[in-house]
Amino acid sequence: MSIYRPLLMFVLLAAAGFGGGHALAQAPAVGPEAPGAPAAVALPPPTNALPFLLATNALPRAGTTNAPAMAEAATAEEMQNVYEDIALLTETMLLVRRHYVDALDYRRIVYSAIHGMLSDLDPHSDFLEPKASEGLKEETEGRFGGIGIQIGMRGGLPLVIAPIEESPAYAAGLLAGDLIVAIEGRPALGLNIEQVMQKLRGTPGTRVTLTIGREGRDPFDVTLVRDTIKVASVKGARVLRNRVGYLRITQFSEPTGAEVAAALGRLATNELAGLVLDLRDNPGGLLSQAIAVAEQFLPEKTVIVTTRGREGVHETETFRAGGGRHLIGLPMAILINRGTASAAEIVTGALQDAKRAIVIGDTSFGKASVQKIMPLATREQCHIKLTTAHYYTPGGRMIHDTGIEPDIVVPLPPTAWHRVQMKRDAEERPAAYPPERREEFADAVDTQLDRAVDALVAARIFGANRDVK
Incomplete structure (x- = not known):
């Protein structure tokens, strides 16, 4: 293996650089308003830094770097182990290059090794090649x-x-x-x-x-x-029976907070008796937008979510309600199901723990891990997506893999839910459905939404009777 020794020497020298405490880059704490990260060796800012994202992911600001510097005091034994392990990796790569049934270039082998290293950590960590990085940017833009x-x-x-x-x-x-x-x-x-x-x-x-x-x-x-x-993130804003408002958020992308504020402004002209916030089948999205939505329904400085990473590496960070509008007097219900995940669970958990809304439906998905998307200074347009923290509701609940339990459980089987969705879609986009198609699901009943409206009407009546007494 004539190229084995120089390739190994190159990798070992790179490892020695890490062992000496030189960081390629460094990421800020989770959150668009996070305080600055600790200082690192000055390098040119990485290119193509994506916007900041939660749950499906958290992204650093452009011009920042990836990871804190490694410990200065690595022992000789630890460094020897690093050399031996990298030698093992290098030898394996060379054997794949030489003997695999199909010819592979070194970039494909290296990329596959990085994919394997990260995906083995958890289902959400991964290596993003240039095409995937661009796809993620498009997704956050909707x-x-x-x-x-x-x-x-x-x-x-x-x-x-x-x-x-x-x-x-x-x-x-x-x-x-x-x-x-x-x-x-x-x-x-x-x-x-x-x-x-x-x-x-x-x-x-x-x-x-x-x-x-x-x-x-x-x-x-x-x-x-x-x-x-x-992806239109806010849909279906309207007034239901008994002057109960309805608003559906399909995902948390860049304009969601502003779109919710605009929709609430239109609904507020109807002297609402209550509001249903529908987060069913909402898979999540941007942390910043989850906060921007939740804070519109909570008193200023109320805790919305806390993120906790590995001790000594990623500090605990608490996000509180800010902003100028706080619609805190209107009774609320939130609808969730097993498709409600990530940023949608942050909003649900914040309003449930603050006793600001009653939660109705099925148990949510249960994704409470936070990923950072870190640009790689050594390869333009490549990033790693790495789980760095878990989030906790204001009451201290960690709902990863368990989900949020509704206050009122109203099961809606998947097939029945799909018929409800189709009926709703036909009502909102009648031109897309011929009359005979609409007849197929005309009798579909959204029992979860009906229960939410009933609960809000009951709360309104109970509150009025209590005021009279």
Whole structure:
């Protein structure tokens, strides 16, 4: 192996640089208003830093660097172990390069090694190659090409957290909780999230066939035509019976806080008796926007969420309500289901713990891990997405993998929920549904929404009677 020794020496010298305390880059604490991170060795700012994101992710400001400097006092024994382990990695890469059945270049081998290292940590950590980094940026801006689902991982298989409204996946009837067993006939078991997303996204008009596993039935195939996914984060604002307002948030992207404020301004002209905030099938999004929404319903300085990382590495940080508008006198109900995740759970947990809203529906998804997207100074347009903290509700609950329990449980089976969604969509977009199609789900009943309205009307009546006494 004529190139083994120089390649190994290069890697070992890089390792020695880390051991000596030189950081390639350094990330701020979670949150767009986070205090500055500790000083690091001055390097040119990394390029292509993405905007800041939670849950599906937290992103650093442009011009910052990745990780705190490693300890100065690494022992000789520790450094020897590092040399030996990197030598093992280098030798393995060279053997793959020389003997694998298909010819691979070194970049593909190195990228695969990084993917494996990060995806082995947890389902949400990963290496983002340039195409994936650009796709993530498009998603946070609310526009991208694909089939329109938010995915997680369960048991090594891609899991549909929620289909995006008006997307090909939504129209085809994919449901929260569906597992993607295969993509184009190839097993999906063992793929990481980025690899799945690369296979699902593509040019609008092209097709992709998924094999879906759903509880209670045999696996089945669904062929979807990719489209440009445009995500309107706030939809359906209207007044229901008994002067109860309704507002649905589909995800937390860059304009969500402002869109909610505008919708509330329009609804507030109707002398509302209460407000239903519908977060069902909302897979999350930006931490900053979750805070921007929650603070509109809470008194100033009320705790919204706390993030806690590894002790001594990422400090605990608490986010409180700020902003100028605080709609605190209006009775509220929040609707959740198993497609409610991440940033949507932050809003739910904040208002539930503050006793500001009654939560109705099914137990939420349970994603309370925070990822930072860190630009790599050594490779432009590449990033790593790394889990650095968990978030806790104001009452100290850590709901990761368990979810938020509603105050009033109102089950709505997946098939019934899909019929409710289709009826709702037909009411909001009647031109998209011919009369015979609307007849298919005309009798669908949203029992969760009905229960929320009843609860708010009852609370209003009870409050009025108490005031009279």
